[in-house]
Amino acid sequence: MADRLEGPALELVKDKNYATLSTLRKDGTIQSVVVWVDADDDGNVVVNTAEGRAWPANLRRTGHATVTVIQRENPYEWVAVTGEVIEDTHEEAEAVIHALANKYIGSDYPWLGEGEQRVTFRLRPTRVTYVKQG
Numbered sequence: 001m002a003d004r005l006e007g008p009a010l011e012l013v014k015d016k017n018y019a020t021l022s023t024l025r026k027d028g029t030i031q032s033v034v035v036w037v038d039a040d041d042d043g044n045v046v047v048n049t050a051e052g053r054a055w056p057a058n059l060r061r062t063g064h065a066t067v068t069v070i071q072r073e074n075p076y077e078w079v080a081v082t083g084e085v086i087e088d089t090h091e092e093a094e095a096v097i098h099a100l101a102n103k104y105i106g107s108d109y110p111w112l113g114e115g116e117q118r119v120t121f122r123l124r125p126t127r128v129t130y131v132k133q134g
Contacts, residue, residue: 002128005043009079009130012069013039016104019069021047023058031055036100037067045081045123048097050116059085059121067123076134083123093118 005013013019019037022030033055038046045067049056059065064084071077097118101109112118 002130003126005039005045005079005081005125005128007130008077008132009081009128010039010043012071012077012079012130013037013045013067013081015071017069017072018104019047019067021055021059021065021067023055023065024062025054025058026061031058035067036104037069038100038103040122043125044086045083045125046096046120047123048093048100048118048120050113051119056119056121060088064126065123074132074134077132079131080127080129081123081125082127083125085121086124087120087122089120090117091120093120096120 019035020032021035022032025031031054035047040046066080066082068078068080098108101107
């Protein structure tokens with residue numbers, strides 16, 4: 001276990017692997033959603049969503065989440081990154097969702113609704129658990 005996202009763990013996040021972001025609801029139960037994910041040059045986890053969804057409100061309330069990324073060809077290789085929110089911004093959020101879409105589907109984000117406001121979160125890792133088996 002480490003507190004930095006680096007090496008093979010960072011590569012999992014930067015590669016075209018899907019992730020699950022988990023936060024706590026007000027009632028203490030866990031909410032997990034599948035997200036597209038990336039990492040910035042400082043090793044922070046980057047996620048993006050539309051305003052109005054439940055998980056951004058939970059993330060803002062708690063200030064942290066765990067993002068688990070599973071290697072698409074070997075599910076026994078994965079990384080779980082628990083991190084604290086260090087950025088919550090609308091600035092350039094539409095560009096971020098287009099970049100993520102290009103990473104995952106090879107084109108700009110095709111489901112952007114009229115008037116939809118995107119938001120980007122950056123999470124600074126506080127715990128990184130990387131596992132590779134198989």
